[in-house]
Amino acid sequence: MCVDFTDLNKACPKDSYPLPSIDALVDDASGCKMLSFLDAFSGYNQIKMLPRDESKTAFMTETLSSYVLVQEQDQGQKPIYFVSKALQGPETRYQSLEKAALAVVFSARRLRHYFHSFTVVVMTNLPIQKVLQKPDVVGRMVRWAMEFSEFDIQYEPRGSIKGQGSGAGIVLEGPNGVLIKQALRFAFKASNNQVEYEALIAGVLLAKEMGAQSLVVKSDSQLVTGQVTGEYHAKDPQMEAYLKYVQAQVCALEEGDTWMTPYRRYIAYGILPAEPGEGKRIKKNSVRYTLVDGVLFKHGFTHPILTCVSGDECTRIMSELHEGICGSHVGGKSLASKVIHAGFYWPSMREDCVRYAQRCTQCQMHAD
Known part of the structure; x- marks a missing residue:
């Protein structure tokens, strides 16, 4: 039986046996013919791993x-x-x-x-x-x-042998013919499809950083192109993860960053905002959300799950519930309740519903 007692006195100088399982170790050693104490710190007894x-x-x-x-x-x-x-x-x-x-x-x-x-x-x-x-x-x-x-x-994901890797290159062409070239070097050994996806992601992120609102992607990989356009189904779990990330980035590029973007990035890919306070808040609140096929949902109290929306979609929902076919020009608080019962959510929902009801022309004309 071999026990490593390296730096135990330094770890707990007041306790000669600081290991929480020292009693079990002593009991296990009883009856053994020999108990060997090795200086594991020196490394002479270690067998190096490949x-x-x-x-x-x-x-x-x-x-x-x-x-x-x-x-x-x-x-x-x-x-x-x-x-x-x-x-x-x-x-x-x-x-x-x-x-x-x-x-x-x-x-x-x-x-x-x-x-x-x-x-x-x-x-x-x-x-x-x-x-x-x-x-x-x-x-x-x-x-x-x-x-x-x-x-x-x-x-x-598990890495590969250190020192081995793959590379790719992307070319971003602007509307005035301006070319931006970028070379990529991966610290892992990637397959051809992985390289295509990595290049696609890097290109989308670069276009987003340059302020692009629309993007035309050209790739020589029929598989990746078919998966992104929906022609092919991503059966491999790794390719499925790549596809979901690309879809999330394209959605963010089209609609811009919304309140849902940090939650999508963290739930899908474990990426938190750089600001520590904001990252801590997103991580803490993320337990209330779930991501299904790129769509963000919130766990509700009166309803099992609520669809998260933002931007013009919020205005359309309030308009439909307030003055649409089933609308009854209710007040702001009642309108917010109807939004929840309809299965939708966004953080400023209650304030937006109150403001929308107050600005309704019909409500002002026919109010008592």
Whole structure:
């Protein structure tokens, strides 16, 4: 049996045995013929991991779930904690995605102090975050989603071998023939379709930054073009994620940034605003929203789910409910209630409805 007691006195000088499981370790050591204390800090006893295996720090079998907590440093990744748990009973029959989510649950429970103190990045190619954010998720996934809500957990796809990568180039042509060229270098090994999507996203973001309101995209990838236009269906989860991000960016380009844009970016891609206070607010309130096929919904109190709208759509809804076929020229508060019952929401809804009712010509002419 080997126990690593590196820097224990420094971690807790008043306690000779600061490990929370020291009693269990001593009990496990009883009966052993030899107890070896190794200086793990010196590194002479360590077997180095191959660079191409660094990203494979979490693995699962049919009956075992193992995971490693690593810390990113300038020199690379430093393992902090290793946990392995045998799956019991029904757990062995979970789907791969459920087993991966269960591994995160085990990690959060076992390493709670780390999860509370730091931002934890889960490296996985499985869409755990998207499944947990679905409005129709039920059973154990709901319980796990509630557990994760108290931590700052981010999900990223597994990387490839460091030093390898791909590149692409984009050309943005303005209405006056002005050309803007940009070269892209990816820190990961990407497929041809990934490169096409990355170039498309970079081009859309560049056009948005230059103030473009309309955009014509030309690509030599028939698959990517067909998926964006709706001719082809994105079956691969990674291509589906790319497609949703492109659709969100195109929608934002067409309608401009609205109050929904930060929530869409965070729920779909984990991107928060650069300003810390605004990012904290968006992250806190995002639990009330969900994204389905690029459409943002809000969990209501009197209604299960409300469709989020903005801009001219808000005016159209108020007009239809106030003076449309079923309209009765009600007051502002009643109009806001009708908007909610119709299944729509935007943050300034109540103020806008009061202002709309006050400015209604018919209401002013026939008011008592």
